[in-house]
Amino acid sequence: MIIVRNLSKSFPPDHEILSRLSFQADEGELIALIGGSGSGKTTLFRCLSLKLTWDEGQYIYKGNDISGVRGLEQFKLRKDWAFLEEKPNLNPRKSALKNVLSGLFFHKAWWRILSGTTSGDDHMTAMDYLDKVGLLDKAHDPVERLSGGEKQRVAIAKALIRGAKVIYADEPISGLDPEAALRVMEDLKEICVKDKVTIFCSLHQVEMAEKFGSRIWGLAEGRLVVDIAGRRLTQHEKNLVFG
């Protein structure tokens, strides 16, 4: 589904962050990305979601070479992708339901956008996605009253209602208590398996990567030093990633 060859990215004046990365990611995979602080995990996700331009490299998505796409083509592609930030990008004063529905903005008829109305079908679909992430009973609560893990799960439901085929989750469980972290990871895993969404998930906790990753990538000094099927890492592999 995604093939990348020789992706490089530097920041001025001469700070190379990603160095000739090559990999493949298939539909329905949960790729757990581990690496020390500053190893380039966020930069990699921002490059893959075309939020950052690439210095070099070839990018194949669903069989099409999208290296260097711009403008409308880039906009269309980005509709396939969702970016989950460590602090979810939600409107705190609006309800969980309204936040999920806002994911449909680009799918709505113009008159519904202007009138601020929602169809019954959209409403039911949003409720279905909230149910999927276990938040049906919080649908009408303002997001500012939800816990960190619940906010993250609202963001997941919003990504799903948009029809995201690929989700970049940048440290989605950072700062969550163990139980909330587990629930977020279980939701992400389930949508990989059931909805065949491909998820890239950066994590600081190696055990979470081992438990949930169908693949584990390790990034160190701009290079992909580990690329294995999900399992316990050997001490040697941990040393490669964390030094």
Ligand SMILES: Nc1ncnc2c1ncn2[C@@H]1O[C@H](COP(=O)(O)OP(=O)(O)OP(=O)(O)O)[C@@H](O)[C@H]1O
């Ligand atoms: N816009 C930018 N301009 C210059 N340098 C940047 C920019 N964005 C990131 N960097 C640098 O790139 C390096 C990698 O940053 P990045 O945020 O990708 O790392 P990370 O692995 O996600 O780190 P962490 O785990 O701490 O979040 C860091 O040294 C950072 O300072």
